[in-house]
Amino acid sequence: MVHALDAADVLATKREAFDLPEGVIYLDGNSLGVLPAHVPSRMAEVIKDQWGTSLVRGWNDHDWIDLPQRVGARIGRLIGAAPGSVVAGDSTSINVFKVLSAALTMRSDRKVILSDNGNFPTDLYVASGLAKLLDAGHELRIVDPDKVEANLGDDIAVMMITEVDYKTGRRHDMKALTAKAHQHGVIAIWDLAHSAGAVPVDLDGAKADFAVGCGYKYLNGGPGAPAFLYVAERHHGALNPALTGWMGHEAPFAFDLDYRPATGIDRMRVGTPPILSLSALDAALDVFDDVDMDTVHRKSVSLCDLFIKEVESRCPELELVTPRDPSVRGSHVSFRFEEGYALMQALIAEGVIGDFRAPDIARFGFTPLYLSHADVVRAAEILEGILRNKTWMQDEFKKKQKVT
Amino acid sequence: MVHALDAADVLATKREAFDLPEGVIYLDGNSLGVLPAHVPSRMAEVIKDQWGTSLVRGWNDHDWIDLPQRVGARIGRLIGAAPGSVVAGDSTSINVFKVLSAALTMRSDRKVILSDNGNFPTDLYVASGLAKLLDAGHELRIVDPDKVEANLGDDIAVMMITEVDYKTGRRHDMKALTAKAHQHGVIAIWDLAHSAGAVPVDLDGAKADFAVGCGYKYLNGGPGAPAFLYVAERHHGALNPALTGWMGHEAPFAFDLDYRPATGIDRMRVGTPPILSLSALDAALDVFDDVDMDTVHRKSVSLCDLFIKEVESRCPELELVTPRDPSVRGSHVSFRFEEGYALMQALIAEGVIGDFRAPDIARFGFTPLYLSHADVVRAAEILEGILRNKTWMQDEFKKKQKVT
Structure with a gap:
């Protein structure tokens, strides 16, 4: 049955586009995506031929200066965003600050930022830091x-939520929530960290106002890859950036003393873009060129469904926390287990790489571009073996590491 | 005489540490530093062996998580900053926002940010954007x-200036100005974009409060390399960050909903660090390991003095705008020439790469680690030839490019 699923998988050959290490079943593409096989040679070219040879001329000769917009447009295709409404750069946290401050300025008559406790903490931290900085009674x-x-309700300025919960995998209904928000005059900000490249997203169709997202998860841009942000085209004219750097200036190379915002999404740029990291993300996006997100999502559902079924039948001590209904989940599956940390360390030691989210969540990400149904079954078998033989109880697996 | 200078140059062999293109005299290391020769292989290792093989385990196995502090400490040695007071990451513009917002919070009874018109425009843009965002009467x-x-004076909250003027090369007296600022209870922020790696800087000795700087100029970290920021140790306890991201949290992997600031400089971190770009900067800093900044500066003075003398004797139509006195200048030399843009394009066409700063400045940077006195004389000869033969008057050299 599993062989049949893999045989019918139209994305099966995509695995060759990635440089997967031997002996590893990688179920953590939702934390850090796998290295696409062509990225090392592309980066060698960027480093030697672009930086090394062109030197400062690279800003013009290789159009580094517009790389944030070019990468943004490529990501835009994957998240239903019109060209010119997405720009890549900075970190997700910084981008949350950018879009939230812009949104609060647009809706300055209201003081409440609404979010949920399934949001990734950094979004909440950034919001509370901004509220404190503004010192204007924001809650x-x-x-x-x-x-x-x-x-x-009519007291809410901004609804700021992450579509797919980093812990549970639960997925909000972007279109419905955005519509409801708009009925109350609320601005909708979506964090797509666990959505972009994994599930179909239609920002323009859902009439989202702002969005942010991550370059290093399902987009495979490399560790700490630049993030992205989206501003609906209808807001471009009134957009008031708080982080007003020279790359968001109408004419950066006029070196005027006064800030004049650039038009369109360019206004949301701030400092000089990190060309090496951005180039890796740009190259990584090549693997998406010939796939559509519906196909990716169909396979994600198939992999996640199979994993849930296999684990539940083999390991009843694990409690599923991810929704069973594929229409309300992302591309990762989480189980609660009190000793989840040690369990995950034991799994990693056997080559099944997932991750742990405090206090007790073992999390498994399913990246349709490089995983097979056979991987899923094998991972469940290994998990079962660890539980049956209680190998997770060994002391070595309980030693905490800096990053969990 | 020039041969004697090069023969006596203790830094002459450092040139081999860089991958300089053939036929180029590179006088723009103050805009984008040259590729250090070992960076391509180091980056291949980071990409293939770290990202590719360790995948998400790299955060622990290669200690990516603390790379911003490690790189910060290496930069700190070059700018007179104690270990633990510098962190690398984000762009200079973002870092200006971070330190300026922290400084304004510390001195909230005052509303004036003092800067000068020789500051790099992005610093001014960021300050005006922050003032507008705060909406609290800052000027x-x-x-x-x-x-x-x-x-x-006693009305000034913060003095925010760039030590070395990006256009003219004029250098402020950091120690004297900081002391004067402190007499008036003014917080001193220094931008070291054109200082770090070029002139001796002693942040701790000067009792500077905050500083920021650039990774891609004299530090050779690659196009758009991460920037850095410094906070004097005495301020760490009271430091109130405005950009409160998870990497500045006391326990990022506890995933608490509430922000609790980390201790020390870690508090100024925000999002996930761009490991590829940061690793390139980290590798690039190796070239500084066995040099001290006084030696670097002595050679900088020698190169700049020689260039001024050669150009003034050969090209009287160029007007020196950089101070003749080495104690009040950085490591670049600028001349005013009405057709400076076309002149620079003609120079670049002949392999002498400097840059142009509007409206009429031809700017030449002298990086002591990879330039010789013979390069300086040859550049002046080529410049003279272009002026004598009026080749800069050709139309092709007047075509404006995006980046000047």
């Missing part, structure tokens, strides 16, 4: 994910 | 560089 209201809709 | 007061001292 960050954090509710349960299923209470977001009920909390949308 | 950005921009004066002539030689009027900064006289404008320091």
